Amino acid sequence: MTRPLILAAAALAMLGVVPAAAAPPIKIGVQVPITGTYANEGQGIERAVKLLADEQNAKGGLLGRQIQVITCDDEGEASQAAICARQLTNDYVVAVIGSYTSGAALAAEPIYARADVIQTSDGTSDQLLQRGYKTWFGNAPPNSAEAEFTAHYLVDVRHFGKIAVLTDHSAFATGLADAVIADAKADKGNVVEKAFVNAGSQNFTPVLTELKAHAPGVIYFSGYYSDGGLIRAQMDQLGIKTAFVGGDANQNVAFAKIAGPAAAGSIIINVPAPEDLPYPAAKQFVAAFKAKYGAPPPSVYSLTNADGMRAVMLAIQDTKSTNPAKLENYLHHLKDFQGLTGTFSWNDRGERIGSPFVAFAVEADGSYKILYPEPKGS
């Protein structure tokens, strides 16, 4: 027997506590695709969670206990996700971060619910909310959040008088355009026209000329960057001074190149890339991530899941407990949680309330500047 162990045993004996209560770590599960199509995303989430656990452990852990991260590779598949969920619950984890895909999260959801294990994932499917499980905490915004944010920005923030909506014929772009129109009308916005372009046809001057006649205050385009950049350039060519706001698919370095001199001042609405998050905590996290792993987080979903992990750690700290019921109650009532991806809270269905979307302007050099919400403390 070595000296430190003897000392430890002696110390425990003096304190008179049961050895098992002081020593065991708090187990946090990570259920993500480590292999397969989404391996890159899954590994990013695992790394983010481990980074947070390491940082907390260096500060002495939680409730005087170390955090132990247990990873299970669900390959992004529903069948494998169920196996992972059983493995992790058998390991007595307090909470599980993941998975990345909605399908895998759905398959695991009832297993965690029955075992009373908190599950926080970036899955965005509506079905994840419909079952009413108390253990579910979505950490990414639902699919409808972009449209809601866009409508709010166009109508309530910028007060554009007449809104013209332009879309291509793809399911994605028309879906987003229709949702923006519905939400803008709900916000009492004046949508004067919805017009179409043929993606890839390049010649958008006819439809833009027609839009010009309506003298809209803003043209919102829900399609992709290759068309968006050209639309911006051709607006300039036709002398249309209207503001241009593009949906998330316009965020690509090629947008500014195609639009050329017309790019500056275009506004794009999207969840910012990890490096572009304006919050100090996020900047610090991304820097630590880069320092530890030699590469930035693969996508913002590494950070939304990190937010899930941070919320769970905060809950354990504040409730001084790992009791599932106490933690779930705490998280459901957590107001204005300062996440890396913005401020949010959870409603009673575990839906994330508080959008990470931002509106940013394209600068003359092709970089981005966040316009709304205004960055705090930076």
Place this chain on the structure above:
Amino acid sequence: MSIFIQQIFNGLTVGGIYALIALGYTMVYGVMRLINFAHGDLCILGAFIGLTLLSSAIGSEQPGPAMLALAFVVAIIVVAVAGLVLELVAYRPLRKADRLAAVVSALGASILIENGIMLIWGPNVHVFPAGLLPQTTWYVAGAAITFVQVMIILASLVLMAALYLFVHHTRFGTAIRAAAIDQDTARLMGINVSRVIASVFIIGPALGAIGGLFIGVYYREAYFTMGWTYGLYAFIAAILGGIGNIPGAMLGGVLLGLFNAFAAGYVSSSWQDAITFGLLIAILLVRPTGLLGERVAEKV
């Protein structure tokens, strides 16, 4: 009124490009009764050749009009040679074969060139450098027209007029027209029909390369599947004007551009293509040989 004029400018610019490309379809069809489906891809090859030259110049200095002129010359030469090689490899061995074999060969050549472009330049969108030409904009009755648009419209008109004069007022042009009417009789008159065929495979792609580079300069982007889109529109323009008829291809291209502009501007942007092609069907019902495709005896 300003909107009407604006839509005419919009339509004329893109119509001029369609017309330049359509000439390649119509000349080949006139002489060989073959639709060269690879023609659209040859045109886009021109855009990519020009893009490579212009982008490579960026390191040293900002490419200007002189560099652009050089890009046009090189693109024309490369694409004309490619057209000649295409004729030698894909069509000449099949000249006596079944008509269908040549059509399949043409489709194969189209896929080959398109994928060749993808393998060389990659599948992403390429962007042309900015500031090649003056950014001047003129306003005519409230409608904006840019320097690039004026250049495209004028250059297309000049090129089409030159081609028309060449085919109708030179000895070689007469030979082309003779071969188009009857190849056997033309041979009996001492015309080298193989040379005539080779010449249309040089002239068509050369004009197409200019059209392709105009697309690049006007829209400032190029991607490998563009040949299919423009090839389809130009092919339809050739049919609309009467395939095999040179003034017909010009008229068809310009009309198609205008149809498209007015359909989007005055009816519905979501039905833009449906209206354009519905109109095309209506015209072909009334005039099955196309607008100017009447004189069957003398095609080209």
